[in-house]
Amino acid sequence: MKILVVDDDDLVRELILHSIGQLGHDLHSADSGEAALEKIKAGLDVDLVISDWMMPGMTGVDLCAEVRRKTRRRHIFFLLLTARESREDYLSAMEAGADDFLVKPFDPEMLAAKVRAAERIFDLQTQLALSNTQLTQSNQELDDALRKMKNDIHAAAKLQLGLxxxxxxxxxxxxxxxxxxxxxxxxxxxxxxxxxxxxxxxxxxxxxxxxxxxxxxxxxxxxxxxxxxxxxxxxxxxxxxxxxxxxxxxxxxxxxxxxxxxxxxxxxxxxxxxxxxxxxxxxxxxxxxxxxxxxxxxxxxxxxxxxxxxxxxxxxxxxxxxxxxxxxxxxxxxxxxxxxxxxxxxxxxxxxxxxxxxxxxxxxxxxxxxxxxxxxxxxxxxxxxxxxxxxxxxxxxxxx
CATH class of the missing domain: 3.60.40.10 (PPM-type phosphatase domain)
Structure with missing residues (x-):
């Protein structure tokens, strides 16, 4: 995938790029919402945008709305990084077209997991175009994996409390x-x-x-x-x-x-x-x-x-x-x-x-x-x- 990372903080932007750099994707970056939009207008055909919410000028939510408006031919996965979690914030971001959130300060491993989730979504979209049967099977596999993961996490929680x-x-x-x-x-x-x-x-x-x-x-x-x-x-x-x-x-x-x-x-x-x-x-x-x-x-x-x-x-x-x-x-x-x-x-x-x-x-x-x-x-x-x-x-x- 082509991934565009948008954050006005140089250190945070580099940390994001470093965190997902081992996943094998084509990485690009911008230091503002305006710069990111210019790259997309200039022909950068991105599949995933990872953007900070609060930035000077164009915010991450504003950028998301513009991306949705200017790239209607296909869906670009949009991940917002934010410390804001209120219901109103969530609804405004959803209305702008955001797909997912990650709370700051973020866990690099969780960020990588979110990127992998975006990969799976694109894979599932491809499978849907090929076969509804294959999609149903994949969903069942995801449900089974999620169930197993939840069981493992609850077992780990009991172990931790025991320590x-x-x-x-x-x-x-x-x-x-x-x-x-x-x-x-x-x-x-x-x-x-x-x-x-x-x-x-x-x-x-x-x-x-x-x-x-x-x-x-x-x-x-x-x-x-x-x-x-x-x-x-x-x-x-x-x-x-x-x-x-x-x-x-x-x-x-x-x-x-x-x-x-x-x-x-x-x-x-x-x-x-x-x-x-x-x-x-x-x-x-x-x-x-x-x-x-x-x-x-x-x-x-x-x-x-x-x-x-x-x-x-x-x-x-x-x-x-x-x-x-x-x-x-x-x-x-x-x-x-x-x-x-x-x-x-x-x-x-x-x-x-x-x-x-x-x-x-x-x-x-x-x-x-x-x-x-x-x-x-x-x-x-x-x-x-x-x-x-x-x-x-x-x-x-x-x-x-």
């Missing part, structure tokens, strides 16, 4: 409450906490790029490597957290066409109320002080794991004697979109945690979940959400 630690646990003077809210049957988020002895324990939180089946498989693999490295079970007290993360970075270097990378946070908490943290591109943990003041972020960010070789990671120390709670979470919370596309954001999340200071620990995670559902307008989220709330039971907070 998670208990949602509520206590280590000495600290308690934790946690939850995983997948955006689909399986999740690219995963977390764990583990006893290191001498009233010391550790925890980690991972967020694989993208979501769905491929991200879930990556989370399984990374969890296994974390165990093999000795982070869980044979943790070396003399070894820095950053050295563990750096070793994971060398193991999980991305190589075409996989583009595998993830963000991570690794922490240990000792009996003297000191917390060591290594942050690798993961959202900043949010601490709530015992003096009733507003929550505040911890850390400096760091670089995701698996993108580049030779990255140095840092760790920082947190004195928990004046901290009531620390919340570790993935960006599915702060990037949760409302009905009009507005993101929940860090400030709203900090306000939510400030208001939750008067609640028992067991009520905090349910309060966050309900806030996400209310904001998003349902529990089918755009991205996976995971959260761990660490509470210092001996730190008595003042009223916020």
């Amino acid at each position: 998670l630690p208990p949602e509520k646990v206590r280590f000495g003077r600290f308690r934790m409450s946690a939850a995983l809210l997948p955006s689909s049957a399986v999740s690219g988020d995963i977390y764990n906490y583990f006893n290191l002895g001498d009233e010391t324990f550790g925890l980690y939180s991972l967020d694989i790029a993208g979501h769905g089946a491929r991200a879930a498989m990556m989370s399984f693999a990374i969890s296994r490597f974390i165990i093999d490295l000795g982070v869980v079970g044979n943790f070396e007290r003399t070894r820095t957290l950053s050295s563990y993360v750096q070793e994971l970075n060398e193991i999980f270097q991305s190589s075409p066409p996989d583009n595998d990378y993830f963000t991570m946070l690794l922490a240990t908490i000792s009996s003297d109320e000191k917390m060591r943290v290594c942050q690798a591109g993961h959202p900043h943990p949010i601490a709530t002080p015992i003096d009733g003041g507003p929550p505040f972020p911890l850390g400096k960010g760091g670089f995701p794991v698996g993108l580049h070789e030779g990255i140095s990671y840092e760790e920082f120390l947190v004195d928990l004697t004046q901290v009531h709670r620390v919340v570790f979470y993935t960006d599915g919370i702060t990037e949760c979109s409302g009905p009009k596309g507005e993101l929940f954001g860090v400030e709203r999340f900090q306000t939510l945690l400030h208001e939750a200071e008067g609640k028992p620990l067991d009520d905090v995670v349910p309060a966050v979940k309900q806030a996400m559902i209310s904001w998003h307008g349902g529990d089918e989220f755009d991205d996976d959400i995971s959260i761990i709330v660490l509470e210092n039971c001996e730190a008595t907070p003042e009223a916020p």
Whole structure:
């Protein structure tokens, strides 16, 4: 197929081309809707257009309408990349003639799957012209494959939930409450906490790029490597957290066409109320002080794991004697979109945690979940959400 990729962001456009470059198609690109339309007018006989929705000037929906109007002799498959999922947006895009959507930030493996789906549609159209009988047989085969895939995904979801630690646990003077809210049957988020002895324990939180089946498989693999490295079970007290993360970075270097990378946070908490943290591109943990003041972020960010070789990671120390709670979470919370596309954001999340200071620990995670559902307008989220709330039971907070 001839495929035209349209996006005003050079990096995103190159990532799309890279993600589907191994599929053997004739690839073309344009940096705007206007440029894409000019290429089609000039004779580029495309079979599939992959376009960003929001672009300066001509949007992806506008481009789709123009393509439909100017190329009536045959159907061109049109795939929109968007972070917008409201009913009104969906209907307007359908009226313009879009065939399918992919939510941004997109999973490269899912994008490749969408392109393969377009291939199958063109193949099915050809089969329809040749024989209705052949088409019926192909549909049955697709139904069987879909049924098998659904069964496999549900089995994987049960396996993943079985790998998670208990949602509520206590280590000495600290308690934790946690939850995983997948955006689909399986999740690219995963977390764990583990006893290191001498009233010391550790925890980690991972967020694989993208979501769905491929991200879930990556989370399984990374969890296994974390165990093999000795982070869980044979943790070396003399070894820095950053050295563990750096070793994971060398193991999980991305190589075409996989583009595998993830963000991570690794922490240990000792009996003297000191917390060591290594942050690798993961959202900043949010601490709530015992003096009733507003929550505040911890850390400096760091670089995701698996993108580049030779990255140095840092760790920082947190004195928990004046901290009531620390919340570790993935960006599915702060990037949760409302009905009009507005993101929940860090400030709203900090306000939510400030208001939750008067609640028992067991009520905090349910309060966050309900806030996400209310904001998003349902529990089918755009991205996976995971959260761990660490509470210092001996730190008595003042009223916020």
